[in-house]
Amino acid sequence: MLKDKVAVIYGAGGAIGGAVARAFASEGARLFLTGRRLEPVEAVVKDVAAGGGTAEAAAVDALDEQAVGRHLRSVVDKAGRVDISLDAIGIPDAKLLGVPLVELDVERFSLPIATYTRSYLLTARLAARHMVPNRSGVIMTVTALHSRTGIPLVGGFGPAMAAKEALTRGLSAELAPQGIRVVGLRPQAMPETGTIREAFEPRARASGMSWEQWQELLAGRTHTRRLMTLDELANVAAFMASDKASGMTGTTVNLTMGSLDD
Numbered sequence: 244m245l246k247d248k249v250a251v252i253y254g255a256g257g258a259i260g261g262a263v264a265r266a267f268a269s270e271g272a273r274l275f276l277t278g279r280r281l282e283p284v285e286a287v288v289k290d291v292a293a294g295g296g297t298a299e300a301a302a303v304d305a306l307d308e309q310a311v312g313r314h315l316r317s318v319v320d321k322a323g324r325v326d327i328s329l330d331a332i333g334i335p336d337a338k339l340l341g342v343p344l345v346e347l348d349v350e351r352f353s354l355p356i357a358t359y360t361r362s363y364l365l366t367a368r369l370a371a372r373h374m375v376p377n378r379s380g381v382i383m384t385v386t387a388l389h390s391r392t393g394i395p396l397v398g399g400f401g402p403a404m405a406a407k408e409a410l411t412r413g414l415s416a417e418l419a420p421q422g423i424r425v426v427g428l429r430p431q432a433m434p435e436t437g438t439i440r441e442a443f444e445p446r447a448r449a450s451g452m453s454w455e456q457w458q459e460l461l462a463g464r465t466h467t468r469r470l471m472t473l474d475e476l477a478n479v480a481a482f483m484a485s486d487k488a489s490g491m492t493g494t495t496v497n498l499t500m501g502s503l504d505d
């Protein structure tokens with residue numbers, strides 16, 4: 244589905260970024276993988292290479308406009324263009340969760356809103372500048388169901404996710420007339436990721452639930468009565484990035500398996 248497409252992933256050393264990188268590679272994409280720290284990104288590059296794929300690693304802070312711009316120019320120098328940009332960065336949940344909104348320090352409230360919208364805007368618009376001359380490209384990001392439903396003790400995370408989904412619509416409204424699609428992915432919690440375990444801790448303290456009980460609670464809200472896997476998310480991401488999804492833009496795919504009605 245992605246034969247010869249040039250894809251850049253931000254946060255590629257993370258659970259979602261890494262899984263999507265492997266799926267993109269298995270569909271034939273040439274990958275430029277980035278993260279704040281090089282080491283976890285290099286581990287994903289090794290995995291991709293072991294599977295016969297092509298990937299390069301770079302340390303790029305997705306909040307630094309100059310660094311993202313320099314990296315994209317180097318991608319275009321090497322590969323001739325950029326076809327796909329995915330912002331999959333995540334900041335540690337311990338910095339965000341577990342404090343009621345009425346008591347939450349305003350800096351801690353604002354952190355996810357500023358961080359997630361900044362990285363998405365910067366990575367999207369810098370990629371778009373390279374895509375517009377080709378009248379082709381796909382810009383993607385990841386959100387969570389907190390964008391659309393009230394969940395206690397998540398601070399500014401819900402507003403951050405809602406803002407990213409609004410930005411997906413705004414970017415699409417401006418860029419789709421120039422041939423660029425902008426789409427988001429909104430997965431349900433995937434328990435195999437460290438992120439979800441970390442997100443569980445503050446709630447466990449508040450409610451006295453075990454890790455197993457918490458997973459059961461979340462799974463019970465889905466129609467399938469189970470939580471999704473990283474591979475399932477990555478397969479949808481590969482489809483969304485491909486020309487087979489040419490009819491989709493300005494939208495966020497609801498991957499909550501029935502937990503959240505559209």
Ligand SMILES: NC(=O)c1ccc[n+]([C@@H]2O[C@H](COP(=O)([O-])OP(=O)(O)OC[C@H]3O[C@@H](n4cnc5c(N)ncnc54)[C@H](OP(=O)(O)O)[C@@H]3O)[C@@H](O)[C@H]2O)c1
Nearest residue numbers: 254256257258259279280304305332333387432433436438
């Ligand atoms: N995991 C889930 O089940 C799930 C479900 C729904 C939504 N989400 C959302 O999806 C996103 C990714 O989740 P994840 O589970 O893959 O998180 P993760 O495993 O913690 O990965 C996040 C990655 O982002 C990188 N990163 C953070 N700040 C960065 C920056 N400024 N520049 C470049 N890279 C940066 C981190 O690198 P360093 O470690 O080097 O900082 C890390 O490799 C998050 O927004 C999360 O809330 C996750």
